[in-house]
Amino acid sequence: MTAHLPILQVLIPLMAAPLCVVFRHRDIAWIIVLLVSLISFVISTMILDQVLTQGVISYFMGDWPAPWGIEFRIDAVNAYILLIVSAIGAVVAFYGRHSVTREVPRDLIYLFYTAFLLCLTGLLGMTATGDAFNLFVFLEISSLSTYAMISLGKDRRALTASYQYLIMGTLGATFYVIGLGLLYMMTGTLNIVDLHAKLLDMDGSIRTLQAALAFLTVGLSLKLALFPLHLWLPNAYTYAPSSVTAFLAATATKVAVYVMLRVFFTIFGVDIFEETGLAPVLMTLAIAGMFVASTVAIFQNDMKRLLAYSSVAQIGYIMLGISFLNVTGVSAGIVHLLNHAVMKCAAFLAMGCFMYRVGSVQIEDLHGIGKKMPWTMAAFVVAGLSLIGVPLTVGFISKWYLIQAAMEADMMPIALLILLSSLLAVVYVWRFIEVAYFKEPANPSLKIKEAPLSMLIPLWVMAGASIYFGVDTDMTLGVAQLAAEMLVGGAP
């Protein structure tokens, strides 16, 4: 049984998805989703345990050995990503019951849950697989179900947001396939480890390789919303149902970052990657994203849109860490990947609570909300402080290591830029906190209660995690360093 864990991780949500359609009932569908996401979470903890005690797991699909058959290959890097994705899946599934009932048309709820399970399948599959083309298929499974989930938002603009994402996402995925095709021309293999072995003897100055890397980078940058390819993200996050936004913000872009790490460091390896001179370009875009997106965030009146722009800026931090190409930088990137997933999930879950009680997340509708929904608002404050990078929150840990990496790479100005851009985060987070606590509500007669417990518990699990991992960094940082050493050290 334990030998088949890697495939069960992906197969269980995949098989459960049609079950939701069979029953056509929203409560049964929710119970299925909850059970499946909990099972996925348990499986991912077991896989992680197996990886940490016994080393890399290699699972051959249908027992066809590696470069010929499809391989699921799980090492410390993707074991942790699996854990994050399935943990957030479970939290959002638990949270979703009330939130989804309020925000998704009633007769479509069971289909929403089907799409949710398929999205989970796709994301887990992308993370687990060791075959680059198989990865594309899982990418499309997760993307297609994401488009469907976004289009279920109540606002009609959800439809155009979903369409826009569909066009950009498909372009991104197709770019990935073109890049992969060029790599296949050079090597004749699609297995990630085998690709690396074949590319080791090649010279980074070969044109086809450079074109392949360029296509893969642009394609994945579209998927992970690297500035300036982030245009789909603000609308998609704003108009999607709140639980979808929380789930996507914490998982979809993060898995895309993971794939990018795999492409850069496992497939190409740090040497070829450095030779192509892509790192300075990424660094420039990352820093531009940090500033431009944070500045745009300051002027938003819709809180979900504000947080969406903040996501683009935070992805800038992750990419900045990666573009240093040293172990500290990459581990800062990975640790921020974990940390940002936790804090952004908490922030969007808080928005979901406001949406549930107030019916809007426009800042002017949320005047004085801190007195009416103190627990929700407190959780948001924790997440907000984390976005800024205040000590004792996860955000601080990420920024600390980013700055350390900048110093290690002898780039003091960049360390200063990281600090400066954090000030922008102070502005946009404070703007909402001030309104929520110190302004009188526009309509005081309106009775607004605290969010139901089934939404508060998941919210506080995430908010608590963003404090806990800010204090006890052994686990997150240990993993990130292990992963970074594996990636940058060149060991596949």
Add this chain to the structure above:
Amino acid sequence: MQYNEIINPGLYNYWIVIFLMMIGFYIVIARGNLVKKLVGLNIFQTSVFVLYISMGKVVGGTAPIFGEGFEVFSNPLPHVLILTAIVVGVATTALGLSLVVRIREAYGTIEEEDIHAQEEDF
């Protein structure tokens, strides 16, 4: 036609790929009609199918079925990959078109400009 009579096509296929790719990409960017955008997206994806199919072709090779008199075979793997990619493309187009239908129901138009104009009035 005997297989050894086939002329080496050189880079002809790849020029077609680039040509189709750019046409598709241009349509996606430049056209405001949502259906036309999807058409462009399809042309773009098709160019990638042609890229994969061309790279699997071995000059003078036949389909990979053993038989007397055939010694050179084309590589079937890229062709199989593209079968998967075609299915993905069909799914994407179906989803895209159904979104266009819903957009038309909600806005009464499928022109990007008109949709933007309606949003601004809002």
